Amino acid sequence: MNRFIHSACRVTLAAALGALLATAAHAHGYKIGTLEIEHPWSRTTPNGATVGAGYLVVDNEGAEDDTLVSATAEVAQRVEIHEMSVKDGVMTMRLLPDGAPIPAHGKLTLAPGGFHLMLIGLKAPLKEGEKIKGSLTFAKAGTVAVEFKVEGMKGPAPMDHDAHAAPAN
Ligand SMILES: [Cu+2]
Secondary structure: OHHHHHHHHHHHHHHHHHHHHHHHHHOOEEEEOOEEEEEEEEEOOOOOOOEEEEEEEEEEOOOOOEEEEEEEEOOEEEEEEEEEEEEOOEEEEEEOOOOEEEOOOOEEEEOOOOEEEEEEEEOOOOOOOOEEEEEEEEOOOEEEEEEEEEEOOOOOOOHHHHHHOOOOO
């Protein structure tokens, strides 16, 4: 019994340490004006995929609203800002032509299932561990260069991208 408890403790400790190290290793961020951009990342894409996605968090420490109005990524012909939502049980995706709002003293979260960047016209599949050079442009703060880290599949299923991948015949 004692032995069981001890080994359980070790496992928990190892898991906690592992999570901590993983977080530290993955964290990267950028700052422009009053905005802090946390951990831009993207997902691996299968061979032949023409679209990918970009995710990040923007923290606004300022007293004025701002807007993420556009973005670029070297691997994509163009990048759009999209929002995914579920209405009446149906998943819908829409392009936000005016960008995504970042409230004063608030944050904008781009994550699977919600706001995201859509990388359109991929020149090559995205492989785990790659860094994609790109930029983010904000209405007030201006443009900042960022790198999106490509991470493997994990967390919620990437339905958002499959939903608007080119029609699969
Ligand atoms: Cu999208």
